[in-house]
Amino acid sequence: MQHTESHDNALHSDSEVQLIERAKRDPAAFGILYERYVDRIYSYIYYRTGDAREAEDLTARVFHRALAYMPKFNQRGAPFIAWLYRIAHNLVANWRRDRGRHPESPLDTLVGIHTTDATPHAQAERAENERLLLDAMRQLPAERQQLLILKFVDGLSNLEIGHILGRSEGAVKSLYHRTLLALRDELEKRGVEQ
Amino acid sequence: MNDQTLEDILTAHADALRHGHVAEGQPYLAAFLGQRSELDTLMTLAENLARALVPVKPAKNFRDGLAANLQLAAHHQAAQLALNPNRVALRYPLWLGAAALGASVAAGGIIAWVARRNSRLSHSHAGSV
Numbered sequence: 001m002q003h004t005e006s007h008d009n010a011l012h013s014d015s016e017v018q019l020i021e022r023a024k025r026d027p028a029a030f031g032i033l034y035e036r037y038v039d040r041i042y043s044y045i046y047y048r049t050g051d052a053r054e055a056e057d058l059t060a061r062v063f064h065r066a067l068a069y070m071p072k073f074n075q076r077g078a079p080f081i082a083w084l085y086r087i088a089h090n091l092v093a094n095w096r097r098d099r100g101r102h103p104e105s106p107l108d109t110l111v112g113i114h115t116t117d118a119t120p121h122a123q124a125e126r127a128e129n130e131r132l133l134l135d136a137m138r139q140l141p142a143e144r145q146q147l148l149i150l151k152f153v154d155g156l157s158n159l160e161i162g163h164i165l166g167r168s169e170g171a172v173k174s175l176y177h178r179t180l181l182a183l184r185d186e187l188e189k190r191g192v193e194q
Numbered sequence: 195m196n197d198q199t200l201e202d203i204l205t206a207h208a209d210a211l212r213h214g215h216v217a218e219g220q221p222y223l224a225a226f227l228g229q230r231s232e233l234d235t236l237m238t239l240a241e242n243l244a245r246a247l248v249p250v251k252p253a254k255n256f257r258d259g260l261a262a263n264l265q266l267a268a269h270h271q272a273a274q275l276a277l278n279p280n281r282v283a284l285r286y287p288l289w290l291g292a293a294a295l296g297a298s299v300a301a302g303g304i305i306a307w308v309a310r311r312n313s314r315l316s317h318s319h320a321g322s323v
Contacts, residue, residue: 025275027268034264042252056256063264067271130246137243152247155212158205176208177201180236187239 020080024071034063037081041088043153048092048145050138058095062088082164089142129192136186144179147172200233207237211244 022029041062046055065087066073073083137145143165150161158172165172187193251257 025272027265027272030268031261031265034261038257038260039249039251043250046250047247056252059252060260060263063260064267067264067268071275129242133242133246148243149247151208151212152244153249157209157212173201173205174197177197177204177236180204180239183243184235184239 016080017075020073020075024073030067030070033080037084038063040081040154041084044085044146044149045088045092047134047149047153048088048138048142049095050134054095058088058091061091065091078166079163082166085146085164089146093142132190132192133187136183136190136192139186140179140182144175144182147175147179151176203233204236204240208240208244211240 019029019032023033038059042055042059045058045062046052049055049058062084066084073080137148140148146165147161150156150164156164158176159169161167162169162172167175
């Protein structure tokens with residue numbers, strides 16, 4: 001038992017690079033990586049699909065696939081989370097292709113929960129606006145959706161986003177501007193007032 | 195105002211939103227009255243995104259269940275690797291070998307087809323003479 005505790009403590013104090021190397025052969029190390037990143041991957045998939053059940057299913061597939069390919073994983077400067085996002089991106093792309101249509105935005109479990117100071121009518125209106133906004137966001141190219149999710153959900157800076165997307169800080173800054181313009185155009189096309 | 199300046203302002207605004215320092219874009223707009231409309235629209239959009247895109251967490255039972263499943267799978271995988279450590283290393287050369295064999299068969303087929311075609315052409319040419 002004492003051995004297990006010291007093993008766990010050693011794992012928690014490992015740097016990310018050491019932890020990843022250990023995770024290739026040590027299930028406990030992989031468990032720590034899972035705990036570290038599961039919420040972010042779930043959030044990403046949730047906003048890409050707009051469906052909590054699909055987000056659970058795809059999150060499970062991301063981590064099972066990561067586990068299967070872990071022995072072959074090669075660190076090449078990009079953070080481990082970038083690899084997980086890439087797996088998630090591919091699975092979401094397959095999911096969208098299989099469905100052949102866009103989801104019906106069941107984001108109503110989320111929107112409106114942070115509007116307690118407004119009247120019920122104002123809350124409903126705000127929830128509807130957020131639903132339309134997220135629907136429009138899901139029409140953008142995958143990389144632009146990822147940029148918005150990394151910026152606003154994960155709260156990352158342009159530099160950190162650049163590490164994940166494999167772009168420079170300046171390129172992310174420019175992409176953010178173009179993403180806002182594209183989203184504005186998409187909303188206008190749909191007749192949504194912001 | 196050029197694109198570079200616009201991008202800088204939007205980034206600064208988004209950073210402030212991320213840190214919860216700015217609720218509205220007005221302080222930024224005061225300095226750029228000429229482009230107020232363009233900036234105003236994009237900042238309002240960013241503020242709406244910041245309100246809509248909040249972190250979400252998976253249900254606890256799903257999270258714990260998946261953790262348990264992954265641990266089982268990881269132990270199984272570790273056991274298999276311990277039993278056959280060369281499995282992963284062997285797979286790549288096997289693929290390479292299969293690809294080389296496939297390429298040789300295809301090349302052989304093309305050569306045979308060309309040779310047969312040439313022989314047929316020379317026969318028909320001899321017949322016509």
